[in-house]
Amino acid sequence: MGNWQNGIAKLTLPTPFPVGDVHSYLIKGDRLTLVDAGVKTEEAWELFKAQLAELNLTPDDIEQVVLTHHHPDHVGLLDYLSTTIEVHAHPLNERWLTKDNHFASEHDEFYMGLYRQFGIPEELCGPSVNNMKKNMRFSSECSLSGYLYEHDVPSGLEGWRVLETHGHAQGHIALWREKDGVLIGGDVLLAHISPNPLLEPPHPGERERPKPQLQYNQTLRKLQEYPISIVHAGHGEDFGNIHPLIEKRLSRQHDRAMKVKRMLEDEPKTAFEVCQLLFPTVYQKELNLTISETAAQLDYLLSLEEIAVREEESSLLYAAIGR
Numbered sequence: 149m150g151n152w153q154n155g156i157a158k159l160t161l162p163t164p165f166p167v168g169d170v171h172s173y174l175i176k177g178d179r180l181t182l183v184d185a186g187v188k189t190e191e192a193w194e195l196f197k198a199q200l201a202e203l204n205l206t207p208d209d210i211e212q213v214v215l216t217h218h219h220p221d222h223v224g225l226l227d228y229l230s231t232t233i234e235v236h237a238h239p240l241n242e243r244w245l246t247k248d249n250h251f252a253s254e255h256d257e258f259y260m261g262l263y264r265q266f267g268i269p270e271e272l273c274g275p276s277v278n279n280m281k282k283n284m285r286f287s288s289e290c291s292l293s294g295y296l297y298e299h300d301v302p303s304g305l306e307g308w309r310v311l312e313t314h315g316h317a318q319g320h321i322a323l324w325r326e327k328d329g330v331l332i333g334g335d336v337l338l339a340h341i342s343p344n345p346l347l348e349p350p351h352p353g354e355r356e357r358p359k360p361q362l363q364y365n366q367t368l369r370k371l372q373e374y375p376i377s378i379v380h381a382g383h384g385e386d387f388g389n390i391h392p393l394i395e396k397r398l399s400r401q402h403d404r405a406m407k408v409k410r411m412l413e414d415e416p417k418t419a420f421e422v423c424q425l426l427f428p429t430v431y432q433k434e435l436n437l438t439i440s441e442t443a444a445q446l447d448y449l450l451s452l453e454e455i456a457v458r459e460e461e462s463s464l465l466y467a468a469i470g471r
């Protein structure tokens with residue numbers, strides 16, 4: 149901590165979430181750029197300033213921010229930075245930051261509707277959606293000053309390119325430096341855990357919700373095509389040699405999905421019933437996380453036509469397609 153390596157400095161900040169610490173990165177480009185911005189807590193802000201001070205910097209020296217994605221542990225400290233600072237990210241993050249009234253009601257409606265379809269009992273739906281919103285107090289209310297898309301070179305960051313890496317979040321991006329293969333990856337690839345393919349409402353103007361596990365698998369295959377030497381991740385250690393890690397992630401996910409398929413062989417089940425079987429001890433406490441993990445496996449199996457889905461009494465019932 150507290151030093152530059154190849155023009156990059158890592159800041160490590162605490163979060164109130166089970167994932168533990170989150171990393172932000174400074175890039176010394178033509179503009180001093182902060183990639184991701186911790187959670188909105190006094191504790192994170194104090195440590196942020198202290199770690200900048202070790203680099204002989206203050207928050208006012210930061211000239212722009214690039215966000216990998218909108219999750220609270222990656223954006224919260226924006227509310228402590230200058231209100232005139234430029235913030236760049238993929239446009240799909242915007243609604244999660246500004247949280248305008250339209251999106252707030254769309255958000256609740258989407259999750260309530262989906263959770264009912266998943267067969268989650270009414271008395272668990274409301275509290276779970278509210279839990280999700282509670283975490284937003286650690287988020288930021290800034291709005292974006294510029295949008296970043298696939299292969300863009302962010303202003304002041306000559307040599308860096310944006311890679312769209314959607315899945316864990318809609319609008320997730322990573323920054324890749326062509327000359328030495330450095331990737332600042334956000335949560336796209338972590339050394340110790342696989343990021344949750346979280347459910348999100350349909351993109352603006354669309355009706356179908358995205359299928360985050362399918363997007364994520366595509367993202368992993370895309371990363372295999374890039375000569376990546378080291379990943380500076382949003383959580384945990386830096387690592388290289390991503391090919392075997394990606395292969396392992398893809399095959400573990402496939403195995404988990406096939407386990408879910410076997411659960412659907414005797415009789416059809418709702419997503420909630422599968423969720424209870426997959427996560428018998430934590431599903432109640434962490435319903436949002438466990439149901440998105442479950443939906444991910446079901447989406448994946450549907451895409452392979454290993455299972456089929458039908459609607460019954462306003463719930464979706466999933467069944468294995470037999471042999």
Ligand SMILES: [Zn+2]
Pocket residue numbers: 217219316317335
């Ligand atoms: Zn995240």
